[in-house]
Amino acid sequence: MNTYQIVVLSGDGIGPEIVDGALQVLETLQTQVGRFHLNYQFYEAGAACYQKIGEPISAQALKAIETADATFKGPTGLPEVRKPDGTEAGPLGGVLRSGFDLYANLRPIRLFPNTAAPLKKKVADSIDYYFLRENTEGLYLSRGVGIVTSEAVADTLMVTRKGCERISRYAFKLAREKKRGAPQDGKRRVTLIDKSNVLRSFAFFREIFLNVARETPEIDAECLYADAASAALVTRPEHFQVVVTENMFGDILSDLGGATVGGLGMCPSANIGDRLAYFEPIHGTAPDIAGKGIANPVSQIRAAAMMLDYLGETEAAQMLETAVWQAFENKRIELTAAGSIDGKMKTAIKAIQDELKQV
Numbered sequence: 001m002n003t004y005q006i007v008v009l010s011g012d013g014i015g016p017e018i019v020d021g022a023l024q025v026l027e028t029l030q031t032q033v034g035r036f037h038l039n040y041q042f043y044e045a046g047a048a049c050y051q052k053i054g055e056p057i058s059a060q061a062l063k064a065i066e067t068a069d070a071t072f073k074g075p076t077g078l079p080e081v082r083k084p085d086g087t088e089a090g091p092l093g094g095v096l097r098s099g100f101d102l103y104a105n106l107r108p109i110r111l112f113p114n115t116a117a118p119l120k121k122k123v124a125d126s127i128d129y130y131f132l133r134e135n136t137e138g139l140y141l142s143r144g145v146g147i148v149t150s151e152a153v154a155d156t157l158m159v160t161r162k163g164c165e166r167i168s169r170y171a172f173k174l175a176r177e178k179k180r181g182a183p184q185d186g187k188r189r190v191t192l193i194d195k196s197n198v199l200r201s202f203a204f205f206r207e208i209f210l211n212v213a214r215e216t217p218e219i220d221a222e223c224l225y226a227d228a229a230s231a232a233l234v235t236r237p238e239h240f241q242v243v244v245t246e247n248m249f250g251d252i253l254s255d256l257g258g259a260t261v262g263g264l265g266m267c268p269s270a271n272i273g274d275r276l277a278y279f280e281p282i283h284g285t286a287p288d289i290a291g292k293g294i295a296n297p298v299s300q301i302r303a304a305a306m307m308l309d310y311l312g313e314t315e316a317a318q319m320l321e322t323a324v325w326q327a328f329e330n331k332r333i334e335l336t337a338a339g340s341i342d343g344k345m346k347t348a349i350k351a352i353q354d355e356l357k358q359v
């Protein structure tokens, strides 16, 4: 039996209910597979934690994350809970991503069957690419350290050679190993999204990206400007396989990608470094629908599948992703146009548990 130590941060808003749903599904999966066991340690984190202790996460929780095999996180932050500088107190991006150097933010954008995706004329799986967001530098490196006077504020976009190199390498490795979404023309491809026509930081990033690309000539390297890319991600999403971006562009454009496949509630993510990783939905805490049992738990459940894949439980990960797929295929989960769950969240969780028994 493979046993893994998992830190669980349930978060704020819809966090606790979707994390709970995902843990129920994981329970079913563990029983069914019988080869692995997840040992959970629960810690508070986010806006509610900040209100209690003045920090969004405790030192004990950070210590636990450092020694755990992985961290399973719900969304954190509440819009009204802010630091004295005016920014939100609950998100843990700075603490966890920069703090633990989790530079690769992997966000699969995949179109499931029967989702209320705005591009519904597209067939399921025609959209199936990875957003790879650089997670530790770019404009967000300026988080908390911008220059502020009463009359002007400056945040600086900085990228480093090391940062550009490692995220580019990760992108080409991902393209080489990508299991699903095989290119129709048989050619594997990585797309860099930047604004190198305007900013020197992006010209620097592009040069490094193209240098790294030479290491894998069998994979096409292409570059798109972010403005044109945001149109292309809507008009021809099937073109993309691996998209790599600077931190803030990745934050913004991965939400756009999520909207093309039925909403952010469909979208999981992994934050991966050389030694540690955590898994979470790409969306926020949706306080307006919290506690109503209508949030889509799929993002959190698929984040669990990504975690299992990272832990080396690839078969279990695959089973879970397939069970979610089948729940949509068999119309056991229906999404509203706004991307929430039509009916009860409990029904969706039960549907995925049932489908697990069929995979």
Ligand code: IPM
Residues within 6 Å of the ligand: 077, 091, 092, 093, 251, 282, 284
């Ligand atoms: C995300 C979120 C965070 C980010 C927020 C909550 C700080 O939007 O994970 O995409 O900006 O990275």
Ligand code: MN
Residues within 6 Å of the ligand: 251, 252, 255, 282
């Ligand atoms: Mn975001």
